[in-house]
Structures are given as structure tokens and as C-alpha cells.
Amino acid sequence: MSFRQSFRATPIALTLVAVITAAFAVSAFAGPTTGKAEAGAAIYKTKCVACHKADGTGGFKVAGLPTANWTLKKTWDATRTDDYLRDCITNGKIKDGMVAWGKTKQLTPAQIEDLVAYIKTYKAKAK
Numbered sequence: 001m002s003f004r005q006s007f008r009a010t011p012i013a014l015t016l017v018a019v020i021t022a023a024f025a026v027s028a029f030a031g032p033t034t035g036k037a038e039a040g041a042a043i044y045k046t047k048c049v050a051c052h053k054a055d056g057t058g059g060f061k062v063a064g065l066p067t068a069n070w071t072l073k074k075t076w077d078a079t080r081t082d083d084y085l086r087d088c089i090t091n092g093k094i095k096d097g098m099v100a101w102g103k104t105k106q107l108t109p110a111q112i113e114d115l116v117a118y119i120k121t122y123k124a125k126a127k
């Protein structure tokens with residue numbers, strides 16, 4: 001291997017390590033969340049209230065669909081699993097205006113778990 005080739009191999013190797021690490025991180029966070037609601041509440045206050053409201057009632061329209069009202073029982077149908085919430089926070093709903101917080105690295109997978117746990121406190125109180 002020439003010097004030039006090995007020079008190029010380094011970023012490729014680093015990318016592979018990053019991809020494998022990411023795959024592990026994703027597989028570690030599937031199914032019911034183990035996040036901490038109090039930690040999620042603190043993040044929610046700074047990054048999410050603008051569109052989801054402090055009381056979780058949402059109704060804020062950015063581009064397409066408005067934010068959901070988490071205080072209503074009917075919002076919490078069978079599709080609103082922990083995996084669904086986690087996926088929305090990680091990958092966003094770009095066309096509706098929801099940020100891909102995980103994919104853009106603005107939040108870590110652990111922070112996203114805490115947010116899922118926090119959002120579920122609205123589910124617990126939903127009427």
C-alpha cells in the first residue's frame with residue numbers, strides 16, 4: 001500500500017467505526033424507553049415548547065400537519081408507541097416542520113430517550 005492509499009484508508013476506517021457505533025446506539029434504543037422524564041422535561045423547556053407548548057397541547061402549525069395534542073386520550077392511539085416517538089425525534093418530520101434532532105446531532109440518543117419518557121407523562125395524564 002502506498003503512502004497515498006493508506007492516507008485515504010484512515011477516513012474510511014473512521015467512517016466504518018462511526019457507522020458501527022451508530023448501529024449499536026440505535027439497537028440499544030428500541031422498544032419501551034428507559035429514559036428519565038425529569039431530564040427530558042429540562043430539554044423540552046428549552047427546545048420543544050415553541051411548537052409543542054408547555055402543556056403539551058400543541059396545535060402549532062409550521063408547514064404541514066400541526067403538532068399533536070398530547071393531552072387528549074384520542075391522540076394516544078396504538079400507533080403512538082415509544083418507537084414512533086423516538087423515530088420522530090431522531091429523524092424528524094421535515095415536511096411538517098419537525099426537526100430531525102437526532103440525525104442532525106442536536107440531541108444524543110440518551111437525551112431522546114429522556115424526551116420520550118417526558119412526553120409519555122402527558123399520555124399518563126391524558127383525558
Ligand code: HEC
Nearest residue numbers: 047048051062065066067068085088089093096097098115
Ligand atoms: C419548529 C417547531 C417544532 C419544534 C421546535 C419541535 N417540534 Fe416536534 N413536531 C413539530 C411538528 C410540526 C410535528 C407534527 C409532524 C407530524 O405529525 O407529521 C411534530 C411532531 C413531533 C412528534 C410526533 C408526535 C406525535 O404524537 O405524532 C414528537 C414525538 C415530537 N414532535 C417531539 C419533539 C421534541 C421532543 C422536540 C424538542 C426537542 C420537538 N418536537 C420540537 C414541530 C416541532
